[in-house]
Amino acid sequence: MSEPIRRILIAGAGLGGLCAALCLNRQGFEVEVLERAPELAEVGAGIQISANSARVIAGLGLLDEMRRRGFEPEAAEIRDGLTGFTCYRTPLRGVHAARYGFPYIQIHRADFHDMLHEACLAAGITVSTDAPVTAYESLRDGVTVTLASGRVVAGDVLVGADGIHSVVRAQMLGKEQPRFTGQVAWRGTVPADRLPPGLVPATAGVWVGPGRHFVHYYLRGGRLVNFVAVEERKAWQTESWTEPGDVNELRAAFAGWHDVVTGILARVEHTFLWGLFGRDRLPCWTEGRVTLLGDACHPMLPFMAQGASMAIEDAHVLAHCLAAGRAVPEQALVRYQAVRIERATRVQQQAVANARLFHVRNRAAQILRLGAIWAGTHAIPNLATSRFDWLYGHDVTKD
Template identity: 45%
Template structure:
């Protein structure tokens, strides 16, 4: 028996779709999730979960599951590319939890997917269902899948990523835009890196035309790395290919020995073209809406992609739980509450690409002075608007 009397079908079984399904179930809605792949999984390696997202996950009962595999980093440590000089060091772990009430986590994406999926009744997740189309009848939405299955619901949610078929059905097909960056991603066993004395921090090494990030995942057993490089075009058919570690090592020639050491220890690296989309004016139409990368795909330079998708699901659930007889009104409220906040983070993430990759010179020195003074978006005071946000309570306040 579902207290709200509203049925919801969610398309997409990534972090956004799973967390939305769990939030909607917790709010008493009748929810089913449909995923095109034959098994749940996640391309990529590490994910950062800041307090604005861990607040949601803990309330959904996942604190114990997260504690088993997540790492609580001691600090955010931004460093200069060649000499390793500290540009800014902001405390995380205990201080961030004391300030914002919930932890900052580093996780393997597969561990987060497993925690979310494990909290959802198995009969609510339908694998091997690729969306073929949908029809909003005004009284409900019928989703049609390529395997011949049809599913009726009061509301349809597109959580199907940057290639979203739900988005295309609502607003027409539009190609994502290449952002001029590619990322090499990989995992290295911690045991191979002990001679490097890597701290349990999120290290971001900033340099001309590129940057490098490393942090621990997998309960501290693995080091995740992301090496972002600017390039003019992307000609591969796939966005995620197996790359040659020698190529990325050559691209970081002259960088700090710790950066080089991580790359030298890597057996493999996957190359990932970074795409985004222009911000939308609307996310919803009738009884159909979007969340996560389907409506606000962003560069990873604020570490907020997954967190914002988790926030979306919590706010959507709160809006639908408070809905009257017309769910479309609740979807409009959800969009109003979420769109400005997500669009702001899209813009900030894009701006960080420029800031992180400044060539050595006057602008770079000015940036480094700002980092040292704590006047950038990474200081606690400046980031409070982001980490203090309570997505489940947003319906009671102003749009974010």
């Protein structure tokens, strides 16, 4: 056995990296987060946090603050984008928390990120910006990382929380570009007071249509409406992974849709377009004292709204495995991977299944599919409610 580990390096100060820093700090580790960007910033879009990850946020003592900054939707709905027919509705406000112990919250990514960063600073965690990790070296009793500046930073363990294009993953498993999934997403926000009163219901609304779907929900106590509009595309032509979106092209893609969708789009001033990329299940996430977390190891389509939630669950499990195995960190990291990989893969697969459900191209087939969902959820309402118990009801603190 080697000396108990003390100092953890984290590459990437995204939602996953900052959550991991807080979870590790609570277990008594000294943490340094190394972030590539010159300053911390998040995209102008929302994120949905369900009970399974809200449980971890609550454990960090941040749930009340998250509630204060976010919005709790009345319900989640799936509706036909053309007719408005509601084929599925499940209540959320009060009900999600009653069933799973923790609420369903929608929050602006920047607000969530700021909240985590403030908590890191209050806990004395070092978050270094302008610190791109370019490589790591495994030593017998530790690891060093080299930054683009040439500076070398030493620690006992390295966590690659550096997103879908992870440098840590590339060194561990070889350089391989993520796969374009054939989908693009426009994202943006509209101030609620710019929309006709009563137009947008206080729900997490998913509107489906041939080859595309549209999602909206409120942020910041109802002052902002977030939207995500997804369309199938043959290819992603540009080199960048995001680009400024063309608002007229976005409106044209959803022309003729229900008034709620076109009403929101009529008020959009700026939008960004994301190519959606994925990876197959990785053979492993861990090598010696180096491991991966979040999108670095399990990027997923956003159609379960679970990418960040999975990173947050990873953060909790990682910290607990390392705390229980301070003297045998290599084994602790293997255990972390073993606990997490099946669940993360299942959520990745469910997100792909939702893409098929939302985007049925043939209109007649889509009407039949939506009708079947409506009939199923009315015939066996309990089945509709319990279908995702495995996801939202999962207690990661017992893993």
